[in-house]
Amino acid sequence: MKKPVQLRIPLGEEVLALHAGDHVELTGVVYTARDEAHLRMQKEGIPFDPKGAVIYHCGPVIQDTLVVAAGPTTSARMNELSGFLIDKGVRALIGKGGMGTRVREQLKNKGVYLAFTGGCAALAADRMKLKGVFFEDLGMAEAVWVIELDRLPLVVGIDSHGNDIFRDVSKHAEAEFGRYRKL
């Protein structure tokens, strides 16, 4: 395996050089956001500087000031809610399972989707430090947690050129399952 590309937040034009399938390690401050946080940010504005920022689709378990478990949640739920963030300068979205055609188009020449391994809550927590919180009234899972990452291991799922591993994989699976349709 090639050595992972080291990325540091805030991100800039360097993300445009990434290709789907590249391994990266991400360092710096990210913001967690699920459905409710996206809706709140659309209504009330983004509570942090979105330029070069990174959004993490995650509902962590937080105990006092500690990130106990923080694996990724399913990104597809945010398919219709991510455009405004990318428009405002967000360079990367982290989650699991990939995203729809609309986000793939929105990321073109702007940013990337980074996949993190589902269920890897202990590994994630080991590489994270809690720095703050916005919208805490939304509850633990839905609040925007400010978390500092130390070399979180990710893979580029969708790049800024329109390449999308998840799309390619589901096309292959569809063709393979198609062989049974004749039965």
Place this chain on the structure above:
Amino acid sequence: MSALADATFRAYREAVIRLPPDVLRVIEQAAAAETNPVARGEFENILKNITMAEKLGVPMCQDTGVPVIYLTIPPDVPLTQGLYEAVAQGVRRATLEVPLRPNVVDPITRHNSDDNTGIGMPAIHVKPGERFTVTVFPKGAGAENMSRIGMHLPSHVNQIEKFVVETVYLAGSRPCPPIVIGVGIGGTFDGAAAMAKEALLEPLDRMTEYERGILNAVNRLGIGPMGLGGDTTALAVKVKTGGCHTASLPVAVNIQCWANRHATVEVKR
């Protein structure tokens, strides 16, 4: 019955922090055999995560599931309401002390009990046995939600493989593959589902030719770890069968993510 509550608590903690040896073995074998570089990276994260959970003594996944419990009781232990209460007590303690995410809600009002118990929850299954044991099998939602049951035509025995492959195809990346697939064939509508779940507790590193055939068919889909592609969509297929009506062919497929967590503890007496 505080001994049973204590055993339930210990089994729960063990289950969410440490994978059984056979499960770890099939993950390691699949990781070694995987040829797709992206998939190899996913396996690396999964194996690091397993090590880290044990080192830090924390749950390996933030979805600590709902409590599915199997009891074996020897002839001299009476089956009473007290047994059920003791198991629930162990679940409550595990929720506070491990800690577990409170996942159990009322199905209609969605009100969370905050202690992982509810009507019929923990789901307790009792069987007679030689030893007094409790098995805790925490079931996460991502994979459980992708499970299916079908009442097939008796003449469609040769289409069971298709039904399993279709279930995995429809699930895609959502159940956090690589998955383990429990298949219940026969019995009744409810019995097939129960067999599918029990099949997930069988040793994963021993498969019949029939199970291997279904596993290979599933892996040809190429969904791979987390839907990022690769040789390993599933780690194992386990089948349980039961006698059924001559006019029936129930087939249930219970999907489980790579974290096939379960632990058995003997109840001290």
